[in-house]
Amino acid sequence: MYILNTADDQQAMLQAIGAASLESLFKMLPAEVRLQQDLNLPPALGELELTAHMAQLAAANRGAGEMVSFLGGGSYDHFVPALVDFVASRSEFYTAYTPYQAEASQGSLQAFFEYQTLITQLTGMDVSNASLYDGGSAAAEAVLMAIGATRRSGRVVVAASVHPEYRQILGTYLANLDVELHTVGTPQGTLAVADLAAALTPQTACVLVQHPNFFGCLEDMQALSDAAHKVGALLIVAVDPISLGVLKRPGEYGADIVVAEGQSLGTPLSFGGPFLGIMACREQFLRRMPGRLIGQTVDRRGRCCFVLTLQTREQHIRREKATSNICTNQGLLALRATVYLSAMGPQGLRQVAELCLQKSHYALGVLQATGLKPAFDRPMFKEFVVRAPGRDVQALIESGTAQGLFAGIPLGRWYPELSDALLVAVTEQRTKAQIDRLAQLWK
Amino acid sequence: MRNDLCCNLLFDLSRPGLTGAQLPECDVPPQPLNALLPAAALAAAPLPLPEVAEPDLVRHFVNLSTQNMSVDTHFYPLGSCTMKYNPKRNERLAGLPGIIDLHPYQPESSLQGMLALLHASQEMLGEIAGLPAVSLQPAAGAHGEMTALLVAAAYFRDRQDRRSVVLIPDGAHGTNPASAAMAGFRTEPVRSTPEGLIDLDDLAAKLNTQVAVMMITNPNTLGIFEQRIRKITEMLHSVGALVYLDGANMNAIVGVARPGDFGADMMHFNPHKTFSGPHGGGGPGAGPIAVRSDLAPFLPTPLVVRRGEGFALDYDRPKSIGRVRSFFGNTGVLVRMYCYLRTLGPQGLRRVAENAVLNANYLLARVKSLLNVPHGDRCMHEFVASAARLKAETGASAMDVAKRLLDYGYHAPTVYFPLTVKEALMIEPTESESKTTLDAFAETLAQILQEPAETLHDAPHNTRVSRPDEVRAAREPILKWQG
Numbered sequence: 001m002y003i004l005n006t007a008d009d010q011q012a013m014l015q016a017i018g019a020a021s022l023e024s025l026f027k028m029l030p031a032e033v034r035l036q037q038d039l040n041l042p043p044a045l046g047e048l049e050l051t052a053h054m055a056q057l058a059a060a061n062r063g064a065g066e067m068v069s070f071l072g073g074g075s076y077d078h079f080v081p082a083l084v085d086f087v088a089s090r091s092e093f094y095t096a097y098t099p100y101q102a103e104a105s106q107g108s109l110q111a112f113f114e115y116q117t118l119i120t121q122l123t124g125m126d127v128s129n130a131s132l133y134d135g136g137s138a139a140a141e142a143v144l145m146a147i148g149a150t151r152r153s154g155r156v157v158v159a160a161s162v163h164p165e166y167r168q169i170l171g172t173y174l175a176n177l178d179v180e181l182h183t184v185g186t187p188q189g190t191l192a193v194a195d196l197a198a199a200l201t202p203q204t205a206c207v208l209v210q211h212p213n214f215f216g217c218l219e220d221m222q223a224l225s226d227a228a229h230k231v232g233a234l235l236i237v238a239v240d241p242i243s244l245g246v247l248k249r250p251g252e253y254g255a256d257i258v259v260a261e262g263q264s265l266g267t268p269l270s271f272g273g274p275f276l277g278i279m280a281c282r283e284q285f286l287r288r289m290p291g292r293l294i295g296q297t298v299d300r301r302g303r304c305c306f307v308l309t310l311q312t313r314e315q316h317i318r319r320e321k322a323t324s325n326i327c328t329n330q331g332l333l334a335l336r337a338t339v340y341l342s343a344m345g346p347q348g349l350r351q352v353a354e355l356c357l358q359k360s361h362y363a364l365g366v367l368q369a370t371g372l373k374p375a376f377d378r379p380m381f382k383e384f385v386v387r388a389p390g391r392d393v394q395a396l397i398e399s400g401t402a403q404g405l406f407a408g409i410p411l412g413r414w415y416p417e418l419s420d421a422l423l424v425a426v427t428e429q430r431t432k433a434q435i436d437r438l439a440q441l442w443k
Numbered sequence: 444m445r446n447d448l449c450c451n452l453l454f455d456l457s458r459p460g461l462t463g464a465q466l467p468e469c470d471v472p473p474q475p476l477n478a479l480l481p482a483a484a485l486a487a488a489p490l491p492l493p494e495v496a497e498p499d500l501v502r503h504f505v506n507l508s509t510q511n512m513s514v515d516t517h518f519y520p521l522g523s524c525t526m527k528y529n530p531k532r533n534e535r536l537a538g539l540p541g542i543i544d545l546h547p548y549q550p551e552s553s554l555q556g557m558l559a560l561l562h563a564s565q566e567m568l569g570e571i572a573g574l575p576a577v578s579l580q581p582a583a584g585a586h587g588e589m590t591a592l593l594v595a596a597a598y599f600r601d602r603q604d605r606r607s608v609v610l611i612p613d614g615a616h617g618t619n620p621a622s623a624a625m626a627g628f629r630t631e632p633v634r635s636t637p638e639g640l641i642d643l644d645d646l647a648a649k650l651n652t653q654v655a656v657m658m659i660t661n662p663n664t665l666g667i668f669e670q671r672i673r674k675i676t677e678m679l680h681s682v683g684a685l686v687y688l689d690g691a692n693m694n695a696i697v698g699v700a701r702p703g704d705f706g707a708d709m710m711h712f713n714p715h716k717t718f719s720g721p722h723g724g725g726g727p728g729a730g731p732i733a734v735r736s737d738l739a740p741f742l743p744t745p746l747v748v749r750r751g752e753g754f755a756l757d758y759d760r761p762k763s764i765g766r767v768r769s770f771f772g773n774t775g776v777l778v779r780m781y782c783y784l785r786t787l788g789p790q791g792l793r794r795v796a797e798n799a800v801l802n803a804n805y806l807l808a809r810v811k812s813l814l815n816v817p818h819g820d821r822c823m824h825e826f827v828a829s830a831a832r833l834k835a836e837t838g839a840s841a842m843d844v845a846k847r848l849l850d851y852g853y854h855a856p857t858v859y860f861p862l863t864v865k866e867a868l869m870i871e872p873t874e875s876e877s878k879t880t881l882d883a884f885a886e887t888l889a890q891i892l893q894e895p896a897e898t899l900h901d902a903p904h905n906t907r908v909s910r911p912d913e914v915r916a917a918r919e920p921i922l923k924w925q926g
Contacts, residue, residue: 044788176627272770348464
């Protein structure tokens with residue numbers, strides 16, 4: 001499949017090469033490394049058979065289209081306007097590669113420049129890169145950036161209310177570097193300023209906080225920011241981009257580096273990826289930023305245009321001294337976020353955020369009425385933790401699934417003290433009737 | 444047909460009061476905002492995002508898309524990037540409900556189709572690699588490199604064997620040394636011979652028990668297969684070091700040779716190259732890794748395993764390095780890879796390698812009469828030509844040739860890489876191009892090389908922009924709309 005040479009073409013080409021056969025083209029490979037038989041793989045399928053096979057696999061899953069989903073935890077069932085799919089399915093975008101040749105890539109370059117602008121508008125930060133892999137690895141990259149910028153490699157402080165997988169990634173990234181990863185507990189659901197202050201040392205490079213955090217709770221960002229800066233540590237905050245429709249922008253409470261999982265901005269759930277790693281920072285850290293950056297310039301005729309810039313930070317120039325090993329970004333997902341944000345505009349994003357806020361509070365209310373207890377007494381945005389004392393959480397999740405509901409995420413895997421608790425997310429897509437059905441499940 | 448609408452920035456289209464969004468009324472009893480959230484947490488002003496209506500957005504982005512070259516519109520012989528055709532069935536199937544709308548934390552009982560697909564993907568990659576243990580988690584090739592080096596570090600730590608050095612041939616991709624540095628290793632280069640192969644004497648001189656890993660690209664970045672690969676891997680194994688294969692060039696050997704069989708202990712795949720995932724304007728890719736079975740305990744968590752009648756995600760892996768990415772991985776890219784592997788089957792995959800190598804050798808045969816190809820008459824899936832002679836004779840550089848190709852509707856080859864070839868033009872046609880296209884490309888190249896140096900130096904002439912001032916872009920960076 002997908003090969004355009006006919007048998008006659010092949011013969012003519014071999015003749016031009018001066019080779020006797022296709023086989024002889026591989027004479028560079030010593031006989032002992034040649035595979036002597038076919039790979040042991042399933043046989044080829046035609047398009048009809050493959051389509052039927054994939055339909056069968058899809059039918060063995062139950063997606064958010066079929067279910068009523070209250071699952072979040074960093075991956076959300078937000079509405080994706082048709083416009084986003086339409087633009088992202090233009091194959092001039094999706095079958096192009098990294099825009100090294102600026103003249104042949106002005107479409108992607110301008111779209112990524114617009115993306116960078118939108119992210120700075122959203123976060124209130126000075127500069128944004130053209131995206132990283134996902135929110136979790138972006139958080140780890142931000143920590144490496146902070147260690148470099150502060151020249152402090154003593155300690156990195158992270159709140160236990162940061163997504164457990166982000167913390168795990170951070171642990172993996174730091175495993176072979178000489179840095180202590182210090183986690184501060186959050187038994188009340190948020191990071192207490194006094195607990196943070198006690199964990200900070202003069203050699204602390206940065207503090208990583210999530211806001212709203214993994215439990216959905218709002219952190220006291222101004223106080224945490226002040227505490228971090230008091231010892232000269234940088235504040236890295238992982239945000240939910242949708243929340244910025246109503247919440248104060250990180251630039252306004254002194255964040256030094258902002259990261260986010262950008263999936264909420266027009267990217268489907270897709271079993272966790274590909275997603276979008278957002279990263280923005282203050283101007284002074286620009287040259288330490290990992291990933292692609294697009295800059296505006298002029299061409300030889302004086303026309304405004306766009307190029308990859310500040311490439312001396314990157315691996316193909318700096319090799320082992322690069323700011324990161326990152327080569328690709330998540331171009332197509334950055335494009336989706338660009339279309340999403342421009343379609344929403346300030347009013348649309350605010351409406352989405354307010355719908356999440358109202359509906360999640362309504363959901364918490366009706367779940368409380370069934371006897372569930374909020375785990376934390378903290379302001380929350382679109383997600384919350386409820387405890388079900390004396391109830392079999394696992395059995396309820398299963399019974400919910402059977403009734404077409406994904407009721408929430410059990411937290412015991414990451415927080416043993418919350419083994420009777422569920423994380424429940426409510427997006428703008430959930431209706432009052434669906435939320436009432438969730439409450440019915442617990443009655 | 445002239446259309447300059449794309450020159451407008453999104454922000455120039457903004458008019459107060461317009462929007463492309465249409466959201467439902469709130470159907471739960473609304474509460475005042477300040478009753479739900481503390482005033483200090485709330486935004487004081489509306490976001491400064493642009494306000495644009497849907498029809499304007501469509502025209503804007505569609506016009507922008509026409510400012511790209513892409514695989515679907517142009518021949519894109521960008522060396523090392525394997526810009527092959529991206530099958531449309533894969534796009535459709537990856538978007539099926541039940542595939543695209545799965546949440547990473549939904550119950551495993553509701554994911555059995557997806558887990559079956561991912562498990563089969565692990566097994567197929569293990570078979571293609573000749574290395575049975577596979578993690579699908581890394582998000583890109585470079586991410587896979589780093590992950591494998593973290594696996595190596597954990598393996599040596601587990602054996603209480605302290606090793607700090609990663610050896611890297613001088614022609615390697617820049618990601619190799621950068622990944623090694625991120626994994627906490629010191630890198631040492633290994634020289635190439637004039638023939639473009641690893642210099643075994645230099646390797647022997649650098650080999651000791653401090654060496655943890657050697658990263659090898661095979662076929663290498665010159666498009667040459669390291670014929671003494673067995674000898675090289677034996678040398679590394681004799682000091683207890685591991686061999687990492689950078690799988691960027693698997694398109695040349697898939698189904699023909701397996702890295703595990705020639706002594707590699709770990710490798711990554713680039714599904715967006717070898718297995719037809721679209722490049723997306725620079726991502727998403729994916730970077731699954733395959734390793735020897737005794738390295739399996741150190742792979743990232745979770746892996747997909749068989750459990751009872753079905754499949755499960757295995758999180759109980761005490762020696763694992765942990766995680767390099769949230770959730771499972773770049774699943775959407777892996778689904779396209781799966782569709783591609785199932786479409787081709789074992790014989791089809793072998794034909795991919797055969798025709799990728801045939802196309803590259805045919806183009807090499809035509810190009811070598813036009814430009815010097817320093818590393819021989821034969822290649823694997825790509826070759827590197829040098830414009831050094833042209834530059835000396837006329838002043839026109841590899842970049843000038845690359846830019847002039849754009850005028851004729853060809854995407855430029857990779858230029859100035861590998862670093863070991865002067866004025867390098869790295870050309871990879873892939874298997875999904877016809878002899879007709881290759882002939883037309885070679886004829887255009889011949890024509891370009893006859894043109895006056897000034898014509899090349901000022902190229903491209905037919906594109907909307909030409910030779911952006913990169914120095915200015917870097918000196919005074921403008922990274923967002925200036926308002």
